[in-house]
Amino acid sequence: MRYAVLSDIHGNLEALQAVIQACRQQRVEAFLCVGDTVGYGANPQECLEILRGLKAISVAGNHDWAVSGKLDFSYFTEDGQAAVLWTRNKIAFEQFNYLNSLELVYKNEDVILAHGSLDQPAQFNYLEDLPQAQEAFPLMDRGICFVGHTHVPRIFIQRGEKSYFTQILEMELSADDKYIVNVGSVGQPRDGNSLASYGIYDTGMAMIDIKRVPYDIPTAQRKILEAGLPEHLAERLALGR
């Protein structure tokens, strides 16, 4: 199976469209989403519709559950809180139900998905360093777990007794090792690179490849400003931070 793995789309329609177009050229057979389809960007409804059209399998992100009313979001940044309240007024009732129905963890025969970490997924902790990955590795009953949330692409590897992480984002996978993969963010990258980020996971070739694609940032920014969302949410798209 050749999967596209998307995460943290955050209502950025221009970025999502660019990523899907790139995926089409790569013979993707199924779409996986690691959460946070809504929040921050100006097109949450459209992004949810597109994922539904693709029959993407998704887990819940903290923004998804905050919008649906399932998560107390008083700890979000001011911009994050404003985006949750704005998004609630934009999406249809059935989309509330969809967001509300998303589970914290998904598993099939190939993969595990969890937005923050497999370790206490309801806490939506950031998995950004090795000690946090080491908490999650023992909980994995598959070779690969995709996470999101940090908006920074990174691959954590457990090989025998050793574990480490790498910024090398294209690699062959070994059946003996475990991998926690953050494919970065489609709609709001935070690694200093403003290009939309996504992953290709090919089980037949045992390959992971995290890719970047340009998109129409000025249009996404203009829509955020016209919507009355916080200006910083527009500015940061160009910075990739």
Ligand SMILES: [Fe+2]
């Ligand atoms: Fe996010």
